[in-house]
Amino acid sequence: MIVILIGINLLPTAPTFGQPRLLQSVTPQWVESIVPNGGRPEAKKISDGYYFKLLDYQLHAEQQVAYTHVIREIVNESGVQYGSDISVTFSPTYQQVRFHELWVIRNGQRINALQVDQFKVVAVEQDAASFIYNGDYSAYLVLDDIRVGDQIEYSYSIAGRNPVFEGRFFEDIYLQGSVPISQLHSSILVSPSRPLKVKTFNGAPAPVIRPVGQLSRYQWQFNMVEAVQYESYTPSWVNPYRYVQLSEYADWEAVAEWAQRINPVPAAIGGALAAKADDLLRQSAGDPKEFANAAIRFVQDEIRYTGVEIGEYSHKAHQPEDVFTQRYGDCKDKSLLLVSMLRYGGIDAHLALVNTTLISKIGDQLPSPSAFNHAIVRFKIDNKPYWVDPTISHQGGDLDNRSMPIYGSALVLEPAASELESVVSNQSGKIKCEERYSLSADEEALASFTVETIYSGHEADQLRSQLA
Structure with missing residues (x-):
């Protein structure tokens, strides 16, 4: 007979650090100004009550700075609920966040809402349930008095890149998301001396490359980008989004x-x-x-x-x-x-x-x-x-x-x-269950019922872990 025991796992305390500070600065000079000019998606294609009027992501590979500019428009009450917060995740051990602007646009009037000291900076250990602690923090702000029809415009930069990569460059640029995007712009400033490889997925176009001073700008621009609807039971290796990979690693040998x-x-x-x-x-x-x-x-x-x-x-x-x-x-x-x-x-x-x-x-x-x-x-x-x-x-x-x-x-x-x-895998485990009934000709005699279950391979490993 096998008895299943139920146990409780106690999570260890996550490591603590000094509170990271947010900074405020003007937009970096290298950033290309993008003027919003996109239309509005059809109402039936807006599922969370808001859409991105502008989503602008610009990366300076040589300075190791990533700039993001967002205009989010609230179209109904659901958007007020789901689209009124701002959150930026970063790793303070090697990154610094600088906010440039934050506006609430209502009836054509721009209301300056940027107060860096109003942001809450908290540790976010999303993998703590798996006993992994990475030291990431989130700077978030719950905006006051957001109404249907408002536009929330904000921009910020994250400076710094993990030194473990030794200055080598690689990046994935996503050209679709789970929310409709009226106007999308992405670009990378990089030295021509970096031998970048580019690969596109799911119909994503190759970048337009043009010189900017001593650097090269890889650029993508789109209007009316539809949201990707993720289907249930999609295999883990399927990525339905349009995206582009860039890497200066020549081959797997260089990675090794x-x-x-x-x-x-x-x-x-x-x-x-x-x-x-x-x-x-x-x-x-x-x-x-x-x-x-x-x-x-x-x-x-x-x-x-x-x-x-x-x-x-x-x-x-x-x-x-x-x-x-x-x-x-x-x-x-x-x-x-x-x-x-x-x-x-x-x-x-x-x-x-x-x-x-x-x-x-x-x-x-x-x-x-x-x-x-x-x-x-x-x-x-x-x-x-x-x-x-x-x-x-x-x-x-x-x-x-x-x-x-x-x-x-x-x-x-x-x-x-x-x-x-x-990798040679071995998933040959089985569960074999045998039930035995012993009945007597005497109607008033006791009967016996025996169940024997044999677990093998990975099935045995799984049960062994569960019992432990």
Whole structure:
């Protein structure tokens, strides 16, 4: 008989920081002035009670500043409810927000509503339920006295880019949204010396490129952009929006080189971590498979999954000795720890980057660090490759029958890595249920009913985790 237990998970307290400050300044001189000239969408195409009269996004790649200019028009009471707030999310460890203007336009009259000190700046840990803390903050303002027919116009700049990317440029430019856009403008100022690759998706046009002084401006302009209606049960790898990718990474090899620079595998480990590895080696009597299995179970089950991904640690892993001591880490922390332990035991092991949403469709993307959202491990014993996700706990089985999620393609961080590699998945788990009835010829005798359920593979892992 199997008894299902219900447990309560207690979230750890999110890290705290000094309160970030917002600034006020004039519009940057490099910004191209866009005059609103779009019409109004049909009423039946406005689902949330408002639309964007203007959505203007301009990026200066060399100064690492992104400028946004919005005019939002409220068309009914639902728009008053859903369109009267302003919210800007940023990472204060390397970004700064500067507001330029905020107007409420009513009956042709412009009312200046910009008071930077009225904004509330709060920590937003959207992934806290998954034990991931990235240190992002949101500056938000609930506007007073917004009415049907009002237009809310505001602009701001976010200065700064994560230093983990070493100044290399890549960006996704979306040319559609979930709300109708009367007039859309997007542009990027970039040095011609950057060898940018451009790829368009879902009918998005290539940019118009023209010189601006010593720079080049990549530009897109549209009127009457319809909202995208997202359908239920759409596969995770389907992105229905028109968008454009730009990247100065020449190929996957360039991405792998960057990833290996920021996450080098230590040449050696020592201290308590080495002592633990030695203990596992003794227990496995030198058998590489037994050692690998023991190391995997240790990292999966005794290093809890919690990520503090602030600043450059969004992509940079903490040192294996630190992760071992603190007994927690995110996917890249746990993967680098496992790789270090496996190499200590003489096993050829490497970090591998995957995308759990795009899966095998990742090959359709332009090479860049943003193509990946998860780290796993690939290692070889007797020249046979094995794949493991160190963030999965309560896994049973041995190396040859351990379950492995469907991750599609991976970029293995090994020397001269230049292509994506297929991840060998194992989802062969089953649930076998057998019911036995024992009845007597005597109508007044007791009957027995026995249920035996056998879980195997990933089904067993899932139940094991649930019971724990």
